[in-house]
Amino acid sequence: MNYSLKPLNEQVIVITGASSGIGLATAKAAAAKGATVILVARNREALEDIEQQIRNEGGKAFHCVADVGHQEEVQWIVDVAQQECGGFDTWVNNAGLSIYGRLEEVTDEDNRRLFDTNFWGLVYGSLAAAKHLRTKGGAIINVGSEVSDVAVPLQGMYAASKHAVKGFTDALRIELMEDKAPVSVTLIKPAGINTPFPEHAKNYTDKALTLPAPVYTPEEVASAILHAAEHPYRDLMVGGGAKAMSALNKRFPGLLDWISSKVMSKEQLRDEAPVNKEGSLHAPSTDGEVHGNYKGYVMKTSLYTRAKTHPVATGVLTVAASAAVFALLNNSRKNGKNKGPH
Template sequence: MRLNDKVVVITGASSGIGRATALAFAAKGAAVVLGARGHEALEETVRECVRRGGRAVAVPTDVSDAHAVQRLAGQAAARFSGVDVWVNCAAVTLFGPFDQVPLEDFRRVLDVNIMGYVHGARAALPHLRHRGGGILVNVSSIAGAVAQPYAHAYTMSKHAIQALGSSLRQELRLQGADGVGGVKVCTVMPAVIDTPLFQHAANRTGRQVRAMPPVYSAERVARAVVGLVRRPRREVVVGPMGRFLVAQARLAPGLTEKMMAGQVERSHLAHEEPAEATHGNLYEPAPGPGSVRGGWHGRRKTAVRRALAAAAVVGTVTAARRVLR
């Protein structure tokens, strides 16, 4: 499918996966309409998209504001006469013990990560229907299938995104709007990705938050999103470890919970690096020009060893279950 005549709206486009996705579509010649809170980072993303060969426009947008998201959709339709692809990607996160995180911070994560996607879907679907079909992509996480400690609000939000996608697909089917050339709803579930998400996180743990290996590139997720325009699928897990963990959670949920708890405690939070409490970027965007990457690569050897060890454990569990049958 040709992408140089497509109009793509992306929220959370100023950094991380959203920015990488904008650049990937721009490199294919698509027109990209970019929404995010950080004006400077958003404008820098526009410049990078133009350098890649795409057409790009920035529309400062807080996805928790339904009117702002409707304005984003309206700007796309006014500037480029429609919307073909909508990518919900804006997200924030919060780390901390369940009974110690401020409730207003907890609500803010849910408001951005869940209601932001609801606002995006409600803004996008009428335009996609008017266009005669299109793609709605919700960027979730493997946290939508495999929960983690200390990240309750984020994990809840990603589970909700999985449910939102499933419900929308069913409703479109009942309406007869999901057939050939119709509206497709796709959910992308990345594993741990090298983005600034962890530097931008609200943190009440007293410890520095680190990306938990193995860490994959944001460009890898962007390629998956672009691929969905050519071949829509219900759900796509990005990263071998992500696929492994999702499969393991279905096979042995209790074991997965135990392993994930230990992995987060050992690898996600740095015992030797104390950190002051912070709201991160929950209420204000991170300053500066933004970036795709967070600088978390370089931990692959340890990650591979852990992955192989985990695979051995799951292989043992699988074999045991077969024997019990």
Template sequence: MQLKPINQQVVAVVGASSGIGRETALRFAARGAKVVVSARSKSGLDSLVDEIQRAGGEAVAIVADVADFQQVKAIADYTIEQYGRLDTWVHAAATGILAQFAQITPEEFKRVIDVNLMGQVYGAMVALPHLKREGRGALIHISSMEGVRSLPLQSPYSAAKHGVEGFIESLRVELAHEKMPISVTSIKPAVINTPFYNKVRTKLGVKPTGIPPYYEAGLVADAILYVAEHPTRDFIVGDVGRILDVLQRLSPELVDALLVAVGDLGQRTNEPKSEADPDNVFEPIEGYNKVEGDFGHLVVPSITDWLDKNPMLKWGAVTSTALGALALFNAYMSNSDDGL
């Protein structure tokens, strides 16, 4: 399967007003792609298009809520209206609620599922006919390591990301059976320093945080641009994500124990925040039209992301990671046997 060079592509980036989506749109445009950006925040999209155009890139914007199928369809229709085709669809829109499951209402849980899962389903539904007509293309779904391993206090987000993984696995096989040269990729970031934790709803009494370390949004954007040219099944972003993937395969019980120890306190800052404070679960909020979040001091480099871009070297490193995780597992089991 061969995909077009980025400078020959028309790319739709959904969830582009801030964070990963914004950085991705900027990088596609800088590489010469024609970019259609979408999100709920008009101010965020306007500032993004202006930034792209001032840098010499080409972009147009359309406001849409991904929980509404007709609005998602309008993104695809607008892309065809503007540029006549679609080559790559990147779906990054997401929201969340950090709270104990017992504190989450049915309406809140459903809304996160509608945005984080059904939005991605709708995106694939509207993009696929255009990709099939072109005879090739890429669907790039921004999932999460929470699609591999759920976290406490994020039950609706984790449920949605597990749903994304199940959906695209099924879709990928169907397209392969049709012999349709469309790449379907799951990008699975670890914790990324974006405004996500500023914008989500919290019932913790404090501003939430991801469990450190954090990684830069640019690492995810690099992965997205790579898979837009190189068909790839899965791409984990961040060293910790790869370690978590191995540990979850070896022993979910070990990961349970680790999360019992750090999963609750590790997602709380010391900064008070009320449940009544503005959030983006049902409506967009202003003031976060940027890539980076508030946790730059916790950002670390990732040294293994290049492995997925160099498959010949990947498996040796995977074996080393697995052996290290196995040693940790054995130590845990030994301590358990000793009653610690």
């Protein structure tokens, strides 16, 4: 397929879930690179503040208050992009929430609300974007998760929604290819990311929520998203941890089930009392922050993802690093010989 994706500084990029976390990191990075961003979320106050921050730093931004779980509100996003910018070039479906709780505990109301945002919001956004981009070309970038490939306890319905996101995204890509539409469709699958994700989740447990290691910085996901806005990719995993989990699940699914049953629930809980058990599932709560409060070590970069997106540069760095290590070892050997017994 012949895609024609513009440089970032010529693009208008729609980003849902732009009021915090990955969406906010992506909006800031895109604006810094010269793109015009359309910020989408439910929190008007946060969006207005973020828009002003970007403009104060010389960027170009507009906002649209919308709940992507309602199809008519997704049309508002298209209308804002048309009115303010004459359309858009890339649409990033990033809005998403989670529920921490065992499957038999979570209510139908909460599960349906989760799917309204995570799945139907992405479906409505993807179809609206495909209609707009079908003739002019562009990119649709859907944010899934490492749990698009691997199920986990305590976030079972979240994992189910991300499995659904993967199935829909793959089917949409194939249908657009069948129609020879010049639209790149990419699924981004991050590992655990240090965003306010646990704080925004609905919490059915009696403990504070966290993420299983390894955890990466949201700027690494933003980098992958913006790379996909300029270069067509089928899918991109962010974090070697995500790739390892996916590969292990494909080769040894029973083993991974057993490991998860032993450790994964404990890895998602902190031995502290929860602060806000309702989270942002049914209404926006605290927004405006890129990073969360993860207590462990946060990986600043993912060599695996960099190798996928910049294979030549990563190869050069790997060779250079190997050469440096070889030189150090060689020098150590020489020094050792020169320091023989006197």
